[in-house]
Amino acid sequence: MSNKSLEVVIIGAGIVGLTCALALEKEGINVKIYEASSEYKEIGAGLGMGPTALRILHGLGVSGDVIPPVEQLHRQENFLQFRSSKEGHELIYDSYKSKAVDERAGLYGVGRHRALVLAALAKCIKPRVTHFGKRCSAIEASPYGGRTVVHFTDNTSVEADVVIGADGIKSTVRQAVLPEDDKSDHIGFSGTVAYRGLVPTPVARAAGVNSDFPMGMNCFIGKDKHIIVNQIQGGKLINVAAFITDPSNSFSKPYHPDENAWVVPATTEEIERDFSDSSNELVTLLKCIREPTKWSICAVHPALPSFAKGRVAVIGDAAHAMLPHLALGASQGIEDAHLLAKLLGDPRVSAEHIL
Numbered sequence: 001m002s003n004k005s006l007e008v009v010i011i012g013a014g015i016v017g018l019t020c021a022l023a024l025e026k027e028g029i030n031v032k033i034y035e036a037s038s039e040y041k042e043i044g045a046g047l048g049m050g051p052t053a054l055r056i057l058h059g060l061g062v063s064g065d066v067i068p069p070v071e072q073l074h075r076q077e078n079f080l081q082f083r084s085s086k087e088g089h090e091l092i093y094d095s096y097k098s099k100a101v102d103e104r105a106g107l108y109g110v111g112r113h114r115a116l117v118l119a120a121l122a123k124c125i126k127p128r129v130t131h132f133g134k135r136c137s138a139i140e141a142s143p144y145g146g147r148t149v150v151h152f153t154d155n156t157s158v159e160a161d162v163v164i165g166a167d168g169i170k171s172t173v174r175q176a177v178l179p180e181d182d183k184s185d186h187i188g189f190s191g192t193v194a195y196r197g198l199v200p201t202p203v204a205r206a207a208g209v210n211s212d213f214p215m216g217m218n219c220f221i222g223k224d225k226h227i228i229v230n231q232i233q234g235g236k237l238i239n240v241a242a243f244i245t246d247p248s249n250s251f252s253k254p255y256h257p258d259e260n261a262w263v264v265p266a267t268t269e270e271i272e273r274d275f276s277d278s279s280n281e282l283v284t285l286l287k288c289i290r291e292p293t294k295w296s297i298c299a300v301h302p303a304l305p306s307f308a309k310g311r312v313a314v315i316g317d318a319a320h321a322m323l324p325h326l327a328l329g330a331s332q333g334i335e336d337a338h339l340l341a342k343l344l345g346d347p348r349v350s351a352e353h354i355l
Helices: 015-026 051-059 114-122 173-177 201-207 268-274 280-287 329-345
Strands: 007-011 030-035 046-049 080-084 091-094 110-113 130-132 136-141 148-152 157-160 162-165 187-200 217-222 225-232 237-245 263-265 293-300 312-314
Touching: 007 015, 007 157, 015 030, 015 051, 015 114, 015 329, 030 157, 046 051, 046 114, 046 329, 051 329, 110 114, 136 173, 148 162, 162 173, 173 312, 187 201, 187 268, 201 237, 201 280, 225 280, 237 268, 237 280, 268 280
Parallel strands: 007 030, 007 162, 030 130, 080 217, 162 312
Antiparallel strands: 046 110, 080 091, 136 148, 148 157, 187 237, 187 293, 217 225, 225 237, 263 293
């Protein structure tokens, strides 16, 4: 462990921000987190975590039922099956039967509810580390040199040797790592919207949904649309994400987060209309979603020229928010956090070396 006098401020107390804080503390670095919300809060439902991310979290002391050791995971939880969304659900491809899938132990990931992962991380964070109700408004170099100043909307500010933006796709910190003449939000709309929600398995069964939806990812494909169905919470819940795409509108124009609602309530009638050409069973499952929401699927676009500038860096979605189709956004952010903490924890690194 390094014995460092570095002071690091993290903006954002989501999964990536908390992982980064734990990793920095493990390296002996002083860290504080500033979060806009009044409590730990995660947006979204299910997420996937790959084996590397799971090993990182275990190394940080985050474990238990939510974050199981990768050696305890099984192949059947990690298969991906493609089927037609039409009646009969014709099988198109089954990765479980593919010889291309490596069967060695320890190469599998896991699906979990975001809120549970965040809660597991939060239990490991010392109360003094996180400051809530602090929304970042601007970042600038200290007029006295050698430090960076973070300003908040409540007219307070804090100084640090390093500032790390883990504040998501709508990142405020991101502007500080861009060239001075680049005023873009670097947010692009993919042309895809997704209806998302969770369905208790008993509710689906009572409604007449008889498919087992075995452990792993089940993808039902239609024209310019697909429905992802997977079990989480040990089969107690069914995570549903139904995507519909307008290919002509993919990253075709700037997308301003202040002018567009990213997540809006959806109606059962709206979902039924958009997926009326799917099987009766899939439509029934979609209708079981309580309080469905419709998400505009966005990504960081165009890509950033760099993830760091001077004493400021961005990680996770703030740096490279990606489309959700591989379910690896959270894992990539966890790996970002781990690597950055290792770099800052190197004994050769000091506040004077960070330009």
